Amino acid sequence: MHWNPYIDVRVEVSRAVRASCRQCGAAIDKGAYRVEAVPILGKPELLHVDCAAKRAPDHARRKLVDKDPDWPPEVLEDLARFVPEGVGPAPRSYQRTPIMxxxxxxxxxxxxxxxxxxxxxxxxxxxxxxxxxxxxxxxxxxxxxxxxxxxxxxxxxxxxxxxxxxxxxxxxxxxxxxxVPAHVLPTPRSPWRHTAGVPALEHAPSARAACRFCSGKIDKGDLRLAREQIYGMRRSPVYFHVGCYAKSDDYHPKMIELVVLRAPDEVTREDLSRIVAALPPKAEEDDDVPALGERLEEIFAWVERKREATASKSAAAAAAKPKLTENIVDIPEGFFGA
Ligand SMILES: [Zn+2]
Ligand SMILES: [Zn+2]
Ligand SMILES: [Zn+2]
Structure with a gap:
């Protein structure tokens, strides 16, 4: 599978005199169409149209399938030439970004x-x-x-x-x-406020920490999401039930994909089933793509193969038996930093 960190891609005419493409490094000419790829974390990236088709092929396929009216027909034609065959469209709901x-x-x-x-x-x-x-x-x-x-x-x-x-x-x-209509209650503050980085999946080592969303206890051994705080003297992370994250304004399915992709060895297949069970129902507009649970299964299967590969690499180092599983998840360069 091809995995990428983007929630959407947009097209615009380049106004900048010097801008370079994140994929190939070459300049993007002023006046040419360019693509802005919006990642789940960090700043948008600028890309040539053909480079976008390679770097975010599922999003490119989505624009083609939907004949997205924001994309000029000539740009869609270009995309169509470069999107690799067999790549399905990204879920439509991934383009939804609630106001937080x-x-x-x-x-x-x-x-x-x-x-x-x-x-x-x-x-x-x-x-x-x-x-x-x-x-x-x-x-x-x-x-x-x-x-x-x-x-x-x-x-x-x-x-x-x-x-x-x-x-x-x-x-x-x-x-x-x-x-504001009288029946409308205040939206709770984002549980992710003042936190940064890729959230980590882990098992609670004790029952001392509470979930920042529901204030409920996180039992010892329960799976939780941890994220670093960026303000204050205490650098200790904040924690959430996975289900609470899925209920929050900040929820984005791509973030769940990301944490599963980065799941440490302690996260098991049973944990994955619990995560899938805590997810909201499939969005109506996602009628032509697999459910998030299926995407996560595919990502986790890759994680497991990578674990096996690492384990047998150390075994192979002893037995001098080279082999191994191909890296079949293709992640665009540079997303996780150096
Ligand atoms: Zn390029
Ligand atoms: Zn207005
Ligand atoms: Zn909670």
């Missing part, structure tokens, strides 16, 4: 269109359009009018009312208080 947090854009640089209504933002005076709100997602940030973000993320707007932070102007807090 909002920020007040105090000195919004220039006027840009609101991503929801396309009207200038900030625009006409008043709380509904005179301010700019920044919405953060896995794939970056976008600008919205207050009136538009209430439609899209009412729970996060409710949280701004409840938290009453000084960073938001009083008139805007009052506006949200009045506009």
């Amino acid at each position: 947090d909002l920020g007040y854009d105090k000195d919004a640089a220039g006027v840009k269109p609101c991503v929801y209504c396309m009207e200038p933002c900030p625009g006409v005076a008043g709380p509904s359009h005179g301010h700019a709100v920044r919405a953060f997602s896995l794939d970056g940030e976008r600008r919205f009018h207050p009136a538009c973000i209430v439609e899209l993320a009412p729970g996060l707007c409710r949280r701004i009312v409840v938290e009453a932070s000084d960073r938001w102007p009083p008139e805007l807090k009052a506006y949200f208080a009045q506009r």
Whole structure:
């Protein structure tokens, strides 16, 4: 299987004079179409169209299958020539990136269109359009009018009312208080806030740590996700039940793929079954691809082969018996760093 860390690929005309392709290192000409590949962690990468078809073939296949209207027909033709045969499309749901947090854009640089209504933002005076709100997602940030973000993320707007932070102007807090429907509860803060890096799967060595999402106990021996904190003096990781991560705003199936791909030796096939059981049901739009559970089985089978290979390599070193399992998961270079 080909595995890549991307949640989506986008096409645009290159405006930069010098930009180089992450795949081949060569320059991308100004005025040429280029692809931006958005990884589950880290910054987007720029690619030539043909390089994108090689580096993220499943996403390229998805654009072809869906005849994605954001992709000009001539670019799709190019993609079609370079996507390797036999590569299926990426799940459509992987392009979904929920809004995880909002920020007040105090000195919004220039006027840009609101991503929801396309009207200038900030625009006409008043709380509904005179301010700019920044919405953060896995794939970056976008600008919205207050009136538009209430439609899209009412729970996060409710949280701004409840938290009453000084960073938001009083008139805007009052506006949200009045506009958010009464039955909408505040969205809980992201359990991943102030953490970074690839989360690790592990068995809890004791029952001392609680899950940051549900505050419930994580029993000794239970499988948990650990992630490093980036703020504060305590560098100790925070922990989650796998099922709680799957329920959080930050959930992305690609992250689960990533942690399974990186699963340490202590993670067993039974653990994998528990992870699969904790996953949300398959998204409706994913009607033409295997379920995440099946993808994880395939990834884990690769992990097991790699373990065997490592084990028999040390055995083979003694017995001088070379052999071994091919690396059949193809991971784009550079994602995990040096
Ligand atoms: Zn290239
Ligand atoms: Zn708007
Ligand atoms: Zn939990």
